[in-house]
Amino acid sequence: MxxxxxxxxxxxxxxxxxxxxxxxxxxxxxxxxxxxxxxxxxxxxxxxxxxxxxxxxxxxxxxxxxxxxxxxxxxxxxxxxxxxxxxxxxxxxxxxxxxxxxxxxxxxxxxxxxxxxxxxxxxxxxxxxxxxxxRGKYNFQVINHQLFFEDLPEAFDGYKITHISDIHSGSLESKEAIAEGVELVNKQESDLILFTGDIVNSKAEEMIGWLSVFDKFKAKDGKFSVLGNHDYGYYAYGGDIELNKSNQMEMEAVHERIGFDLLLNESRRIEKNGQHINIVGVENWGASRHFPKRGSLIDATKNIGTDEFNILLSHDPSHFDYKEMELNTDDINNHDIVIDETNVINFEKEIQLTLAGHTHGMQFGIELPFLGIKWSPVKYRYPKWAGMYKEKGKYLNVNRGFGYLAFPGRVGIWPEITVIELKKGAKAT
Known part of the structure; x- marks a missing residue:
């Protein structure tokens, strides 16, 4: 008080x-x-x-x-x-x-x-x-990237991926405006749609009124998704294991209802003309102590060889290059902490492209690309907070989010639909 x-x-x-x-x-x-x-x-x-x-x-x-x-x-x-x-x-x-x-x-x-x-x-x-x-929260922006990889299978030269993240259906209001955003995703005519988590604010039931909107997503070769920190029910049920477990079962059903293949530390093979790439999806894992850390690259890639082309879906961008963390006894005994995890750029198997979200660009900032200006307060918490990054020859795209949370709007950081075209070419350096 x-x-x-x-x-x-x-x-x-x-x-x-x-x-x-x-x-x-x-x-x-x-x-x-x-x-x-x-x-x-x-x-x-x-x-x-x-x-x-x-x-x-x-x-x-x-x-x-x-x-x-x-x-x-x-x-x-x-x-x-x-x-x-x-x-x-x-x-x-x-x-x-x-x-x-x-x-x-x-x-x-x-x-x-x-x-x-x-x-x-x-x-x-x-x-x-x-x-x-x-209006700003519905000002959907399509951002295009063309990425070159020496080890991309030739059959996938020109392959298009649409990346979306952070729908937060519990915050959404206008079905008409959101339906226009969904239609804009479909207009990209991508081969895959990849969603990197936080479909709700806290409970799976928040999606009930939105199923008929989000089941309209279309992609030639499928739609794949992972969970974000908000999708586990912790913000509603705290440490209640049974309620969290029930919420996750409902969450898995939600992804199935809207046609997404939810990857829980798993991988899927996409084949084309006798060649293939892998879509790898991990559960939430990030540097913050406040969120569940269930993601395991080891489990997710157990069926993948060492020289394959992999695209990773991981909700939290800090997973990409986090530094070594100190874990206390409570962390080690917590079933929601995977302690054998390493960051993406140092993982033993090649992860050519990582897709993440989580930050929303804080829904507030200034971006003037023609002047080289890109700033949001969230950069002081997440150095890689929006857009495409490259480190050790590996790419990370941090999507600014499709929806919004807490503050029901966006100022200078608009909702994003990312379209990535994969190209066969000189390896990233």
Whole structure:
């Protein structure tokens, strides 16, 4: 309870500071009333949803919009605070100069120009969040890659793969908009559709109303999938082994209902003109201690030789190159921790291409490829957070996600459909 009180007090202190911009520009009582009424309603709404959050209940749309309203209203106010702090710093220095020089030319009041400038700049994130909540989350982007491999079987030269990830059906709202995204996937006419996990937020039942939408995915040679950290039921059922097991059985049935072959530390062979490649799928495995680590490359590749072409589906991109981890006794005794796992780039069998998701690009950031700008706060947690990476001759694609979680929108990081064309050619270096 105390932390909520402290948080609310801090928010109102920042809000009062930002309010000085409004006071500089108008003396209208009604403007003041609207300003504070909006603040109070948003804070009370957010506090209600999160103070009363019960583990075991799905993350609702109400929770999502409580986050959205808070971010939309208060992030722009942080810009106002920064401007006001900068101006107050200048005013303080000016005041000292005035006292030392006895020069009355320095200003004493807050300048209207600075307040207008601050308000104009704050309007940019405000408008961006509004767009992200209403349209940005459905602004599906098709991103194309052409990758060359010396060891790709010739029969697969020009083979197309569509990679999607992180549907999070429990957050979705507009079936019409999502159906358009599904249709856009199908328009790519790829040979395979590969999905890298997190089809729900916490419970398999979240997919019930969406089965008729997502069973429309089409691919010539099949659809394959793996589970993500949200698919095991931990966010709803905690450590309840029986409920988690029941949830996973339902989850496996969901993937079957929509026509996906769910790979649980398994591989499938795709044959073409007497040659083949392998689709390898591991259960969730990543560097974080907070998520299940059931993935095993050893089990998933037990039927694969040493000189074959392999595409790996692994939900968490940190699996690709994670550094050695310290495991305590509880970890070693935990049935959800696979302790003999190694990272992908050092695995004994060749994994030419790894597909992952998980990060969502944090659903917030700035990407301007023509200026070489690519940034999101999530990069400080996941160095490989979006797009195509190459290390030790092996590729990793991190999909930005098809859906969204927690914040019901996307700002600058749009939902992604990745199309990868495999080409026979010089080996990656």
């Amino acid at each position: 105390l932390r909520w009180i402290v948080l609310i007090i801090l928010i109102f202190l920042l809000d009062f500071y930002a309010f000085q911009v409004v006071r500089t520009l108008t003396k209208s009582f009604w403007v003041y009333l609207i300003y504070w009424m909006l603040s109070v309603v948003v804070i009370v709404n957010f506090t209600y949803y999160y103070y009363n959050f019960v583990r075991g209940e799905s993350f609702t749309h109400g929770h999502g919009y409580a986050v959205a309203f808070l971010f939309t209203l208060f992030l722009p106010k942080l810009f106002l605070v920064l401007f006001m702090f900068g101006e107050d710093l200048v005013r303080s220095i000016s005041y000292l100069i005035q006292k030392l020089t006895k020069d009355s030319a320095h200003f004493n009041g807050r300048r209207e120009f600075v307040s207008k400038l601050a308000l104009g700049i704050a309007a940019i994130p405000f408008a961006s969040f509004l767009y992200g909540i209403t």
